[in-house]
Amino acid sequence: MLWGVSGPLFLIDYLTAVAVALAVALAVRELTGLRVRGAQPDTVELAYLTDRAGLACQVGVATLHRAGVVRRGELATLAVDGPPPPRASPLVRALHAALRRPQTWAGVLADPAVGRALRRLVGRLVRDGWLLTPAQRRRVALGTLPLFGVAAVGLARLVDSAVEGREAGGPASVVGLLLCCLATALGGWWLCEVPETGAAARRLLRRLRRRHADLDPQQRPAWSERGTDELLTAMSLFGPRPLLAVDPRLGELVGIDSERTRPAPQRRLSRA
Known part of the structure; x- marks a missing residue:
């Protein structure tokens, strides 16, 4: 026995x-993923770390909206009327280019230039250590x-x-x-369900959420009294609902679910 x-x-x-x-x-x-290099991610990159490409694009559109260049068209389309904001990130510029002619949100997400900008964004986050490489994800899985x-x-x-x-x-x-x-x-x-974000990225998000706890939508901030940076920071850390409070119609057009209060848990992302 x-x-x-x-x-x-x-x-x-x-x-x-x-x-x-x-x-x-x-x-x-x-x-795994404790070592990072380069500057801290900007709001669009933080949004990607929080809830991937969908939230990053929603933060990008919110950036254009706060710059006053987004207009709503017929048949649930969006378009831009004016130049992109100064020093806009590559993804924001790609979204602006895609909206030079009226597009539905699904059409924007399918735009090749937007896809390329997202792939470059992911490449930067992997290179700087905020996202795990396939080898690092395998290492985490083997640890089980x-x-x-x-x-x-x-x-x-x-x-x-x-x-x-x-x-x-x-x-x-x-x-x-x-x-x-x-x-x-x-x-x-x-x-075995390995998150795409490294340990440093998860710690950064936790630290920033504590620092900006007053921007949590559950605290019901008065967005009319908040600036653009605070709105974008709230979206990138807590999800897209602040845009619904600022412009409900635009929020619906970019696929924001009013019933969803938090980004989905990270553990769902990938199985190595």
Whole structure:
């Protein structure tokens, strides 16, 4: 029988091994992507780190709106009337170019120049360390292997006991070990979902959200008393709803869901 110890003692050893394996997985996740270079991301880049391309484009349109160059047309279209704001980011300029003729929001997102600007933005964030490379995401995923190994050891003891007709402990020990094995395997599977953002980016977003907690839409800021920088910062950190408060019709045209209060959790992004 695996491995000459009583059921309760094996269960204690098993839980200790789970704790160690979980600590390894979490440490790898928290230490990957700590090193960054270059300047802190601007509001458009922060929006991408928060909720990817959709929010980055919404912040870009909000930038054009605050510059007074966006106008709403017929059939749910948008267009620009005037030059882009000075020192606009490449994505904002690409959105401005796409809106030189009336476009629906879906058409804007499908514009080749917008797509190229988004790819360059992602390239910069990866190069500077704010987004994880494929190799780094694989490293985070591999950090969960000890959890699956511990789960396999626990299942091996249960199977060995069943096949050989031996005791794996009392009913409580057997049920406890089985539940622990399932929980360990599910925890490893959950941790295999690797965020695209590195540890430095996640820490930066947490720090900025604490610093700008007064801009959280749940605090109901008076946007009529706030400047452009504060509006764009709020959108890039907390999601697009501030634009709905400033211009509800424009917010609806760019696909902002009034029922959604927060960006989706990061863990949904990719499985390495």
